Amino acid sequence: MKYVSTRGTAPELSFEEAMLTGLARDGGLYVPAEVPTLSRDDIASLAGQSYEQVAFTVMRPFIGEEFSDRELSACIRHAYAGFGHAVRAPLVQLGANHFLLELFHGPTLAFKDFAMQLIGQLFQAALEKRGQKVTIVGATSGDTGSAAIEAFRGLDNVDVFILFPDGRVSDVQRRQMTTPVEGNVHALAVDGDFDDCQARLKDMFNHFEFRDAVGLAGVNSINWARVLAQVVYYFTSAVALGAPHREVSFTVPTGNFGDIFAGYIAKQMGLPIRDLVIATNQNDILHRTLETGAYTKAGVTPSISPSMDIQVSSNFERALFDAYGRDGAVVAEQMAELAGGGFTISQGAIDFLRGVFKSGRASEHETMETIKETWEATGEVICPHTAVGVKVANEHLSDVPMITLATAHPAKFPDAVKKACGRDAALPPRMSDLFDREERVTRVPNDLTALETLILNERRA
Numbered sequence: 001m002k003y004v005s006t007r008g009t010a011p012e013l014s015f016e017e018a019m020l021t022g023l024a025r026d027g028g029l030y031v032p033a034e035v036p037t038l039s040r041d042d043i044a045s046l047a048g049q050s051y052e053q054v055a056f057t058v059m060r061p062f063i064g065e066e067f068s069d070r071e072l073s074a075c076i077r078h079a080y081a082g083f084g085h086a087v088r089a090p091l092v093q094l095g096a097n098h099f100l101l102e103l104f105h106g107p108t109l110a111f112k113d114f115a116m117q118l119i120g121q122l123f124q125a126a127l128e129k130r131g132q133k134v135t136i137v138g139a140t141s142g143d144t145g146s147a148a149i150e151a152f153r154g155l156d157n158v159d160v161f162i163l164f165p166d167g168r169v170s171d172v173q174r175r176q177m178t179t180p181v182e183g184n185v186h187a188l189a190v191d192g193d194f195d196d197c198q199a200r201l202k203d204m205f206n207h208f209e210f211r212d213a214v215g216l217a218g219v220n221s222i223n224w225a226r227v228l229a230q231v232v233y234y235f236t237s238a239v240a241l242g243a244p245h246r247e248v249s250f251t252v253p254t255g256n257f258g259d260i261f262a263g264y265i266a267k268q269m270g271l272p273i274r275d276l277v278i279a280t281n282q283n284d285i286l287h288r289t290l291e292t293g294a295y296t297k298a299g300v301t302p303s304i305s306p307s308m309d310i311q312v313s314s315n316f317e318r319a320l321f322d323a324y325g326r327d328g329a330v331v332a333e334q335m336a337e338l339a340g341g342g343f344t345i346s347q348g349a350i351d352f353l354r355g356v357f358k359s360g361r362a363s364e365h366e367t368m369e370t371i372k373e374t375w376e377a378t379g380e381v382i383c384p385h386t387a388v389g390v391k392v393a394n395e396h397l398s399d400v401p402m403i404t405l406a407t408a409h410p411a412k413f414p415d416a417v418k419k420a421c422g423r424d425a426a427l428p429p430r431m432s433d434l435f436d437r438e439e440r441v442t443r444v445p446n447d448l449t450a451l452e453t454l455i456l457n458e459r460r461a
């Protein structure tokens, strides 16, 4: 299996190379040269299998020979052993034909753990074989950072620096990043928003001297391995509700477009998905883009679903690549225009995107109302990101089951939850002392040179 860049000029890589490389050297994102498919019988045979078995079947064709079957199975087994639910990603019924897919039973209580725990294992295996060390730099609006720190803390061959927008993540998210004591992890509070953090991260990848000097690696969803691991729960949940014999739809609370892109890959692999619905908060650039055909940045407005406070949605580039018939030159042109504020998508490409994705948005008020109504109607306490999904999903219900991704545990956002439905969302016992632990954080300007200097000084040689 080979991986190609969405901008068409970076070298083709294997799975392991693409995983360790992160951003392609032409600034693009790696995608598989071809998406492998599973037959109807293959999909039917997943029924009754464990999460780990399905993960192996779904991911194996993407991974190639660098990981043996035995190594891959071991990585998968270790990745999910610490999850707090036996089925890893359980379904909970919300309405007659509406289900929540609970993706928050991992160690940091957000869907990011599904991919991050696995790539933590895959990185370790690959780095040990190669005798290599890397410096991971990540940008986060809250959840990626905590999941990455949890997955890589204490490892000898990895230093981790996480850039988060100062004052724009929840207290629980911040403390998950700032309280680990291991010297190889560093939480950096950036004077800016998430888009600034992600832009500086991409600047570092595009600054080859720095990139090569520190052995830069990325664990944001710019890393294909992150997206791949997220494809698995589309299969487990759809099969639990009758696929391949019956279609299902998904609504996905969306920010950086990685999670819904994983759903698009599942569909390409043969999973019978009818609708893939993008749910945005008031930072609704993706919803506006589908409506108008123009991707126009409007500035990030802080919301009660902070992990989705994003305007430059990284993985949208992967969808555009397919929408433009995999023409990397056109994608590169559009991304260059984005620096100036936005770009207009061609009629053919927007028709393609509208054929694959539907969309909707939830205002702050609607998000709060949805938390309250869901609690009153079902007894389920949901987080604000999930509420954005539920609100939009309710507008897209049909005769096939709708699965809304519950992307984080409500206890990560206790203030919004309490205000909306009067409920206290308690952290699990293993985290009950989170607010007693000492914080370790470095405040940094939104400046590439300052960030690079800090990383060069702080990383272990």
Ligand SMILES: Cc1ncc(COP(=O)(O)O)c(C=O)c1O
Binding pocket: 110, 111, 142, 143, 144, 221, 253, 254, 255, 256, 257, 258, 259, 260, 307, 308, 385, 386, 407, 408
């Ligand atoms: C809780 C939560 N929900 C939804 C999202 C959006 O996911 P994506 O960025 O993959 O679109 C995020 C951030 O990624 C998140 O942390």
Ligand SMILES: N[C@@H](CCOP(=O)(O)O)C(=O)O
Binding pocket: 139, 140, 141, 142, 143, 144, 145, 219, 220, 221, 222, 255, 256, 258, 307, 308, 314
């Ligand atoms: N919402 C994310 C933003 C980064 O997304 P990623 O999937 O590209 O890592 C977060 O919580 O950090």
